[in-house]
Amino acid sequence: MTQNARYHHGDLHDTLLQEANTLLSEQGVEGLSLRKLAERAGVSRTAPYHHFRDKNALLCALATRAFAQLDEIIQRQLEAAGNSPDIQAFVIEYLRFATENPEQYELMFGRTLWKSGEPTPELKEVAYRSFRRYAEGLSALLQGRLPEGTDPLRVAQASWATIHGLCRLTIDGIYVNQEDMEAVSQQAVALIMAALS
Amino acid sequence: MTQNARYHHGDLHDTLLQEANTLLSEQGVEGLSLRKLAERAGVSRTAPYHHFRDKNALLCALATRAFAQLDEIIQRQLEAAGNSPDIQAFVIEYLRFATENPEQYELMFGRTLWKSGEPTPELKEVAYRSFRRYAEGLSALLQGRLPEGTDPLRVAQASWATIHGLCRLTIDGIYVNQEDMEAVSQQAVALIMAALS
DNA sequence: GGAGTTATGTTGACGGTGTCAAGATTGTTC
DNA sequence: GAACAATCTTGACACCGTCAACATAACTCC
Numbered sequence: 372m373t374q375n376a377r378y379h380h381g382d383l384h385d386t387l388l389q390e391a392n393t394l395l396s397e398q399g400v401e402g403l404s405l406r407k408l409a410e411r412a413g414v415s416r417t418a419p420y421h422h423f424r425d426k427n428a429l430l431c432a433l434a435t436r437a438f439a440q441l442d443e444i445i446q447r448q449l450e451a452a453g454n455s456p457d458i459q460a461f462v463i464e465y466l467r468f469a470t471e472n473p474e475q476y477e478l479m480f481g482r483t484l485w486k487s488g489e490p491t492p493e494l495k496e497v498a499y500r501s502f503r504r505y506a507e508g509l510s511a512l513l514q515g516r517l518p519e520g521t522d523p524l525r526v527a528q529a530s531w532a533t534i535h536g537l538c539r540l541t542i543d544g545i546y547v548n549q550e551d552m553e554a555v556s557q558q559a560v561a562l563i564m565a566a567l568s
Numbered sequence: 569m570t571q572n573a574r575y576h577h578g579d580l581h582d583t584l585l586q587e588a589n590t591l592l593s594e595q596g597v598e599g600l601s602l603r604k605l606a607e608r609a610g611v612s613r614t615a616p617y618h619h620f621r622d623k624n625a626l627l628c629a630l631a632t633r634a635f636a637q638l639d640e641i642i643q644r645q646l647e648a649a650g651n652s653p654d655i656q657a658f659v660i661e662y663l664r665f666a667t668e669n670p671e672q673y674e675l676m677f678g679r680t681l682w683k684s685g686e687p688t689p690e691l692k693e694v695a696y697r698s699f700r701r702y703a704e705g706l707s708a709l710l711q712g713r714l715p716e717g718t719d720p721l722r723v724a725q726a727s728w729a730t731i732h733g734l735c736r737l738t739i740d741g742i743y744v745n746q747e748d749m750e751a752v753s754q755q756a757v758a759l760i761m762a763a764l765s
Numbered sequence: 766g767g768a769g770t771t772a773t774g775t776t777g778a779c780g781g782t783g784t785c786a787a788g789a790t791t792g793t794t795c
Numbered sequence: 796g797a798a799c800a801a802t803c804t805t806g807a808c809a810c811c812g813t814c815a816a817c818a819t820a821a822c823t824c825c
Contacts, residue, residue, distance in 0.1 A: 377791090380803080401684045404782065415804050417784075422802090426783065482674065485741045487598045502743055518762060525755035528743075529730060532752060536733025544682045546699055547725065555729060558722035565715060566762050576773060576820060601811060611774075614813075618773050623812065 384422045386412050391433055395474045400430070400483050427484070431491040434484055437475040438494070442501040444468055449508040456512045456567060462534055462556045469538040470549060477542055480535065505531060516567045526563065533559050581619045583609050588630055592671045597627070597680050624681070628688040631681055634672040635691070639698040641665055646705040653709045653764060659731055659753045666735040667746060674739055677732065702728060713764045723760065730756050 380386065390411045394403050405426055409416050423429040448461040469476045477483075479498070484490050490498075509530065510523035517523055537556060540546045547555060577583065587608045591600050602623055606613050620626040645658040666673045674680075676695070681687050687695075706727065707720035714720055734753060737743045 383802085399679075399684065405784090406782070417805085418803055420784075477679065480736075480740065480742060482596075482678075482740045486739075487596065498742070521758070522755060525752055526759065528748070528752045529756040529759070532733035532737060533726060533730040533756075534733070535737060536729035536731070539677075539736050540729060540732060542683075543677065543679045545677060545695070547729075551725070555722055555725045558719060559726040559730075561718070562723065562726070562759060562763055566759055574820090580773080602813090603811070612776075614776085615774055617813075 380412070380414055380418070383412060383414060383418060387419055387422060387429065388432060388436070391429060392436075392475075395433065395478065396472075399474050400478055400481070403430075405429075427488040428491065430478060430484055430488065431494045433475075434479045435491070435494045435497055437472065437479050438497040438501055441465075441468055441479070442497065442504070445501055445505050445508075449505070452512065454512070456516060457560075457564065458509065458512070458530070459557065459560050462560055463553070465534055466538065466552060466556060469542060470552075473542045476538060480539075502531065513563075513567070518566060518568065521566070530559070530563065577609070577611055577615070580609060580611060580615065584616055584619060584626065585629060585633070588626060589633075589672075592630065592675065593669075596671050597675055597678070600627075602626070624685040625688065627675060627681055627685065628691045630672075631676045632688070632691045632694055634669065634676050635694040635698055638662075638665055638676070639694065639701070642698055642702050642705075646702070649709065651709070653713060654757075654761065655706065655709070655727070656754065656757050659757055660750065662731055663735065663749060663753060666739060667749075670739045673735060677736075699728065710760075710764070715763060715765065718763075727756070727760065 387408060391403060391408055394408060394411065405419055406416050409419055412418075419429065423432065444464055445461075448464050452458065452461060484494065506524060506527040509527040513523040513526055517526065534556065537547065537552050541549060541552050584605060588600060588605055591605060591608065602616055603613050606616055609615075616626065620629065641661055642658075645655075645661050649655065649658060681691065703721055703724040706724040710720040710723055714723065731753065734749050738746060738749050
């Protein structure tokens with residue numbers, strides 16, 4: 372019995388995740404069907420159901436992995452910033468992740484999972500955690516340097532929203548082109564920096 | 569022949585748009601199928617194809633209408649601002665539109681049309697126009713009041729990205745709750761205002 | 766007013782999707 | 796080796812968008 376023709380795949384769980392990720396990169400969420408995926412993995416249509424409850428669960432697992440990557444980037448950049456409130460480098464790295472992995476970013480933050488679907492507890496956990504870490508990390512950097520009456524947490528949330536908004540506008544193919552995006556983000560950071568004492 | 573049983577509907581084009589909009593509000597883009605829509609309009613599955621080239625065209629028409637509404641709000645608020653750079657009221661109105669019409673907002677800016685689909689020329693036109701007007705209007709308000717070396721257009725783009733990002737985060741059901749959203753946006757506006765001379 | 770043309774509506778069909786049910790095969794455990 | 800669980804299979808169902816072919820109504824022109 373050859374290795375390709377045996378009844379049990381042997382490592383279908385990981386194969387599915389890996390193949391799903393490349394299929395996601397190639398065709399986006401819309402092009403990611405379980406049937407295509409199964410075919411690519413050389414397995415019947417319903418085989419994936421023995422490893423993931425349904426499509427939503429598979430996509431959540433995919434997004435959870437991507438969040439772990441992003442979280443790692445965030446942590447590295449916050450550490451690299453040391454005690455300096457200059458988050459320019461951080462922003463650049465964030466934008467790079469989003470533009471280099473647009474379909475993953477879309478899956479991580481898109482409504483496919485958060486609105487239409489049902490985000491798994493693990494996904495929720497890693498997503499909230501990465502945001503919390505960012506917000507707390509940044510607000511620690513800004514603490515005491517902002518004008519009176521300015522909540523550093525709010526500024527952190529606003530900056531996140533700005534970056535995220537830029538990513539979405541670009542990824543969704545609407546307004547800003549990529550070079551503009553960096554310029555806009557630099558302007559936004561400069562605005563925050565200018566407000567520091 | 570009763571009014572309900574006649575062969576020709578009489579006003580199917582508008583009926584479809586109207587029914588599609590309520591279906592959109594009720595169930596989101598994912599729940600909006602042409603077959604449901606046709607049934608609601610009391611017509612066969614393929615009748616809509618005589619009024620819209622395909623589903624994409626219908627959704628574009630829907631989004632175009634919504635953009636016209638948003639554009640109207642933007643214009644009104646910019647006029648109301650007069651010569652003052654305080655865009656707090658503007659932001660509030662924008663957020664209101666997005667939170668009161670979340671599914672429409674999603675359709676307007678989401679990848680359904682801009683990435684997966686093919687935005688019609690009319691949609692592109694009204695979308696770009698509303699953004700251009702906002703950016704130009706706001707940068708006119710900020711002109712000459714910003715610190716040296718600050719491009720008002722970039723600030724306008726950044727502020728749009730911030731608002732849009734907040735709307736997406738909220739609409740997609742991710743991070744910020746509605747009351748936080750206003751607080752964050754206020755903080756962002758305050759940051760811009762603080763940079764003015 | 767009748768004939769021809771266009772607009773509008775219909776049913777039937779095709780390939781695609783996610784997912785459930787029932788059965789086949791393999792691995793694991795006593 | 797028997798019993799059981801894990802894994803994989805085919806078959807089926809209900810959706811979906813859309814095309815082709817046909818039916819009916821409205822509109823136009825002589």
